Amino acid sequence: MPLLQERIYTVDDIYALPDGTRAELVDGKIYGMAPPSRRHQEIAGELFAVIREYIRDQGGSCRPYIAPFAVFLNRDDRNYVEPDISVVCDPEKLNDKGCDGAPDWIIEVVSAGSVRMDYNIKLFKYRSAGVREYWIADPRKDVVLVYTFFNNDMEEYSFTDDIPVGIFPGFSMNLAELDF
Numbered sequence: 001m002p003l004l005q006e007r008i009y010t011v012d013d014i015y016a017l018p019d020g021t022r023a024e025l026v027d028g029k030i031y032g033m034a035p036p037s038r039r040h041q042e043i044a045g046e047l048f049a050v051i052r053e054y055i056r057d058q059g060g061s062c063r064p065y066i067a068p069f070a071v072f073l074n075r076d077d078r079n080y081v082e083p084d085i086s087v088v089c090d091p092e093k094l095n096d097k098g099c100d101g102a103p104d105w106i107i108e109v110v111s112a113g114s115v116r117m118d119y120n121i122k123l124f125k126y127r128s129a130g131v132r133e134y135w136i137a138d139p140r141k142d143v144v145l146v147y148t149f150f151n152n153d154m155e156e157y158s159f160t161d162d163i164p165v166g167i168f169p170g171f172s173m174n175l176a177e178l179d180f
Contacts, residue, residue, distance in 0.1 A: 010077040022068075024117075025080040026125055033082075034113040039139060042180035043109050044084040047137070050178065051087060054171055062089040062104065062167075070098030071106075073129040081122065084109045087167070102130035105167050110138040123147065133166045137175070144175065 008028035017023055022033035036044070048066045055062050065086045073079040087105035088094060106126055108118040118136050126134045127149050136145040142159040148166040157163045159175040 008078065011072070011080050012077070014080050022082075024082060025078060026121055028078040031117060031121070034111065036109075036111055039180065040084075040109050040111050043137060043139060043175070043178070044107075046178040046180050047107055047109075047173070047175075048085050050173055051085065054168065055087075058168075060089075060168075061091070062087050063091075063094065065099070071103060072098065072100050073102055073125060075101050079125070079129070081125075083107065083122075089167070102126070102132075104131070105133040105135075105165070106131050107135040107137060110136060110140065112140075135163075 006029075009025055009030050010028070011025060013030065014023055014025050022035070024031050024033060044066060048064055051064045055064060065088070067082045067084050069082060069086055071081050071083060071086055073081060083103070083106040085105075085107040086099060086103040088099050089104045090101070093099050093101040093103075108114070108122060110118050123134065123136075127147070132148070132150045134147040134149065136147075138144070144157045144159065144163055146155045146157060146163060146166070147153070150166070162172040162174050165171045165173065
């Protein structure tokens with residue numbers, strides 16, 4: 001008797017979901033997403049504002065985006081994610097649909113329903129796709145895990161620490177100073 005094969009989904013399946021349904025696609029598997037909490041949105045919004053302002057002040061060419069923003073990680077039809085914050089420094093990756101390839105920096109704000117996804121599935125996927133830096137901001141613990149994949153490093157910071165941004169030397173953020 002042949003083994004049952006799990007269906008491999010594509011980006012077309014994501015786009016065919018009913019309006020209002022939030023989901024991501026990793027290696028052909030669909031993961032549903034619950035609506036974010038108010039605190040989650042406040043944290044993501046404040047981080048985005050600080051990053052956008054820094055890039056503008058520096059005259060940088062990188063572009064920050066806040067969810068929902070489509071990221072086609074592997075430039076294929078089996079990987080589609082919507083990170084809370086994406087920073088893209090290569091304009092060739094940007095098109096009308098979103099980012100075709102790995103952003104340089106991704107921040108995920110952990111929600112009760114996203115723990116496994118943010119700490120495990122996305123950590124591996126972002127690293128293997130070529131993301132240079134990945135932050136996991138966890139408001140339940142008031143910690144930020146910073147993975148700088150380009151130098152194989154991981155550091156844990158509290159929300160009260162000055163957290164250096166690896167892709168922007170000289171830039172750091174202290175989440176306790178943000179308005180959320």
